[in-house]
Amino acid sequence: MYTPTLSDALTRKDFISPADVRWCPGCGDYAILNSVHNVLPDLGIPKEKFVFISGIGCSSRFPYYMNTYGFHTIHGRAPAIATGVKVANPELSVWVITGDGDGLSIGGNHLIHTLRRNVDINIILFNNRIYGLTKGQYSPTTPQGQVTKTSPYGTLEHEINPISMAIASQATFVARTIDTSPKHMKEIFKQAALHKGVSFVEVFQNCVIFNNNAWQEVTGRDVRDEHLIFLEQGKPLKFGASANKGLRYSGSSLEVVKIGEHGSTEEDLIVHDATREDSSYAYQLAQLSYPEHPIPVGVFRAVEHESYELLIEKQIDAAISIDGRRNLQRLLKGDEYWEISEGGKKLNMKIGVDSEFDEEIMIMEEQEKELLKLIKDPLSAALRMRIGDIYHEVGHKRASIISVNDSLAKAISLFKSRKVDSMLVAYRDKIVGLLTERDIVMNVVLSSMDRDTTKVSHVMRPSFDLISEDNTVGDAINVIALSGGRHIPIKLRSGEYGIVNTRQILWFIHKKLSESNKQKQVTNVEE
Amino acid sequence: MGTSESPSFWEQKIGLVSLQKPAIVKSGTSIKEAVQLMQKKKIGCILVVDENENIIGIATDGDLMHEFVGSTLSGDAAIDNIMSVNPKTADKNATVTEIVEMFYHNKFRHIPVIDENNKVIGILSVRGLMNYIAEHMPAEVLNLPPDSSIQSTDTAGG
Incomplete structure (x- = not known):
């Protein structure tokens, strides 16, 4: 029987984040982003299993635009962080987004080692042959002789060929695609995602502002067929x-x-056969250069080797099966160590670790005791209770809600008639802010604003954290401490909103403590 | 409360809690000026003193909301019109427990704390007390792991 799963229902829309995309109009990055949005729903992987990790540069803004987990990390270090993410969570689909500067210059070292380790992640390198984010300095892939802001008489450096570098680093999947062909991009990204082991994809990408037409001579619609060669397996x-x-x-x-x-x-x-174990054929393809040769796009190399995170897992399992689980203290002390006596006058050599004296276990037991003590402490226990308990025991007032578009005059009359000291402010169905007595007083008394025309949105405090009634009292105090307010809106199970204020929280804590003390006194008498 | 073992916290003197600096005006000051001072000092109440610096009243956000906003009073009227007279004060040697009880039995949320010479040394608010608890119990309040059930109302990133 066929059971529909969550991933069946995913569409490209599920992967589009609400963030405004901030690339220049006409940037090739948009096309790449679109292709990735299109590929992910086809992979049959639940949305929460995707992670996009980037370094620094225009391309590295990518994670903001993906409605998945993401990490905008440090310059050039995305491959290192992605390696950690994948090794710790092998079930995730990990993507690295980098550029020619981030991946080949600043993080060249990290890229090489991630490729050779064959970590099962997908690396997409946007190659626009320029530092775009910093406004036009030459990059490792800028062609020799090109005039840029940092090479007014032309660069003297030989450029890096990313595909050659990836093959030389023993990458198991190496491909190239172009930003002007969404269909090809989608196909290549899909193959990269399905490949077990590291996948490296170079994308010829145009920087419309600082290096326009960088690939025009090979990817332009008029010349593409003559200057590109599409690699197709078995053809x-x-x-x-x-x-x-x-x-x-x-x-x-x-x-x-x-x-x-x-x-x-x-x-x-x-x-064409990308599955040849010997990489010299793929390397020869990578070396083809315009204008003597057509430039290959497609999959250069796709071979299966065991991936790094699986090897680590196996090694740990094997080590445990032979030696059992061991602890860090034992490892640090080793088989023999020196102990310096008081005053440092005498050295005693100790051999081995007394099996009964297991320091780590002792430390853990100590910590456990501390934890238990904490849980038994009545104040601590009160802070661990649900904020909903306060709402239902002490407050029990549904929050008054006012629209952002209501006038100040309306807000004032509501404050007076309902005898509340704060209200939630909503825009359509969403809570967007909080309005307190103070906001009104400070604005009305000190300015000559017109109460009938000034909108609530003008004086409210925008954006705060909404907690649910199942959060702890501690969570609520945390939000209050951070927000600087005195009220905390809570989302009730019924879907409605309530407000709890600091005084009620204090009352509640006080009450719980008195109860626990009374109990204690009773127990003492009984004893 | 006295028998509680670990929370010696509850026995601490409120003088130790970090108090807010008070906003103080002379009797007869206009409401407008008083509110300006409250805003400058970022505090939700103002103390009104007579010529001998004795506290004769307190006015809070709530007083302003209910007695002034929407009333016929002008902003130039004296703060005395809307203040609560002879406010309760707390001795700086009072314990946290005593203050909690005080807040529990009264509807105010600010209390002036005075020293042995009846001089105001600061204002203790319900919120200030709450923050004190937060600092005292970091494991339960501040050092919490990110909670996915807390929804932020604005979009991060970008």
Whole structure:
């Protein structure tokens, strides 16, 4: 029987975050973002299992725009953090979003080692051949000779080829796609996601402001068919507007031939196979460069090796099965250690750790005792109770709600007629703020604002944390302490809102403490 | 309360709790000026003193809301019109327990704390007391792990 699961119902909409996208109009990043939004629902993975991790740069704003878990981390270090995330949570689908500067310069080292470790994560490198976020300095992929803000007479440096680097780092899945072909991008991202082990995808991406048309000569619609070669598994390496050109071996190197000319036939062309264990073929493809050769896009290499996080898991299991679980104290002390006597005059060598004297266990027991003591403490116990208990025992007043668009005059009359000292402010169905006596007094007395035309939205305190009635009293005090207010709105199980104030919380704590003390006195008498 | 073991906390003198600096005006000061001072000192009440610096009244946000806003009084009227006269004060040697009881039995939420010479040393509010508890019990209040059930009403990031 077929049972629908959550992931079946996911659509691209589920992955679009409400944040405003802040890339320049015309940036290639938008197309990449769209393709990722399109791919994720197809993977059959629940939404909460996705994590997007980025470093610094324009591309690294990506996690904000994904309605998934995300981590905008430090410059170049996204691969290191992603490795930690994946090793600790192997069930997650971990994506690294980086750029040519972040991934190849600042974090070049991290990228190489993550690739060679074969951690099962997906790395997408947006290559626009420039530092865009910092306004146009040359990057490791800027072509030699290009004039930029930091190379007024042209760069002297040889550029990095990201695909060659990834293959040399023994990446098990290496691919390239272009931001102007959403269909190809989606296909490549999907393959990358399905690959077990590290996936590295370079995306030719255009920076419309600081390096416009960086890839125009190979990806432009008019020249694309002549200058790009699409790698397709099991198919001959063919390209050209009329698919009349191809690649074949000439000795050990690749050469471009026109089919039908000089006796060359389609049978002479190389049949693409990304699964070759020997990476030299993939490397040769990576070395093809414009204008002598077409530039390959598609999957260069896709081989299966055991991934790092699985190897770690296995190693830990194996070690435990042989040696059992061991503790850190034992490891730190080792088999022999020196003990310095008081005054430092005498050195005693100790051998081994007395099995009965297990310091770590003692520390843990100590901590447990402390914890128990804390739980028995009546004040602590009161703080661990539900805030809903206060609402129902002491307060029991549903919150008055006023609209952001209501006038100050209306708010004032409500305050007086309902004898409340605060109200929640709503916009449509959402609570957006709190209005207190003080907000009114301070604004009305000190300014000449018109009570009939001034809206509540003008004087309210916007945005605060809403807690549910199942949160603890401690949670509530925390929110009050942080917000600087005196009232805490709580969401009731019924879906309605209530307000609890500091005085009620104090009353409640006081009451609980008196009760517990009375109980204690009774017990003492009985004893 | 005295028999409670660990919360020596409840026996502490309120003089030790960090008090708010009081806002004080002379009798006859206008409501407008008084509110300006409250705003400047970021405090929800103002003390009114006579020429000998004796406290003769207290006015709070609530008083202003209910006695002034919407009334026929002008902002230039004296604060004396709306203040509560002869407010209760607390001795700086009172214990936290005693103050909690005081807040429990009275409807006010600010109390002036005085020293042995009847001089006001600060204002203790319900909120101040609450914060004191929060600082005293960090494990239960402040150092909590992020709670996914607490919903923020604004969007983070971007």
